[in-house]
Amino acid sequence: MGTSLQPVHTLSPGANLNAYIQTVGSFDVLSAEEERRLTEDLYYRQDLDAARQLVMSHLRFVVHIAKSYSGYGLNQGDLIQEGNVGLMKAVRRFNPEKGVRLVSFAVHWIKAEIHEFILRNWRIVKIATTKAQRKLFFNLRSQKKKLAWLTNDEAKAVATDLKVDVTEVYEMEGRLSAHDAAFDAGVDDSDDSAWQAPAHYLEDHRFDPAAQLERDNWKESNLNSLAAAMKQLDDRSRDIIQARWLSETKATLHELADKYGVSAERIRQLEKKAMMKVRAAMEA
Structure with missing residues (x-):
């Protein structure tokens, strides 16, 4: 490889994101032969330098995947860092005898770590806890970019595709449409709307x-x-x-x-x- 690779620990997407993206984009892309040699060195001989080169040469791919999750309002550097964790897990588990490129294998692990991070941090209240709910969350979230409320046929199609009950689809759609609400009325709220704040209708048990x-x-x-x-x-x-x-x-x-x-x-x-x-x- 022509590019001199830096140690993994010197790269930090949290410090200067633009500089990080520029740096990882400058690393050479491995040819199929180079990748095969390195994956065999790691798999059969536990060559850690081979693991480092495999990770570094695929960091640009993590950036590309992380950018597709920018609509969740979370820090891009954190998304990339979580994706990097998934990449390292994939490199550690990759078997060169499977007959596929590392990038095809790694995409699952990268997305899995990013998904977990989003589900932990997207809302104050967890929106999805089960495996089925997680599938629904990301599938419906992507469809909401082009759909209003789901029609009955659309909801049934999603339910059939993900093998869940249609009521779960409607429940997740409602969660996606909801938002975290402040307990007290905002300082700029008018008298006509301030009464809708939960502080005005929820019973206060603090002084029992x-x-x-x-x-x-x-x-x-x-x-x-x-x-x-x-x-x-x-x-x-x-x-x-x-x-x-x-x-x-x-x-x-x-x-x-x-x-x-x-x-x-x-x-x-x-x-x-x-x-x-x-x-x-x-x-x-």
Whole structure:
């Protein structure tokens, strides 16, 4: 390959997205013969340098896929980073004897990671939890660009295609059409519309003494459990959890990666492992 490849950890779509896209676009595309040689080196000889070259040469493809999800209102750098995780998983699992190009195999893994990220972050309330709901979410979301409300025939066609009940199609369509609403009326709302805010018609149980005491006890118990669980973590893991979840200004994976001199993916792994330890300790 003619282009000198940089180490994976030096590339960060979160730091300067335009520079990142320009950089990955400059990497040479592998020929079928080069790809075959590298995938065999990785598959049969666990050659990590081959894995690095395979990942780097396909980063432009992740950018292309991530751009197709720009309509969800999420940070493009985060979408690319999640897609990169999927690419690395694909490279690790790819079998060169299957007779297909790596890019054909990797597209599933890249989209799967991006889909998970979108479903975790698109709305405050999770919009899809089951496998069938996830299929419905992305299929209906793409159709909404060209359709108004689904007709009966369209809904039945989607249900048949995805092998779900038509009522699930209508339910997901309703979720897509809904939006996160503020509890209080907006400062610019007129008197004629302000009454529609939930604050005006939902009963307030905050000042029920029994409920308040129960909440206070529950909060105190959780805080004590959390403090005890955090003490079981090493200093770095504790700092990552504190910065990512417990601080008013939450740090990004890339900021913590720069702080500790590791990749954003490594910070992600440490965070996941630490969260599992905290949950296990709090549930014990």
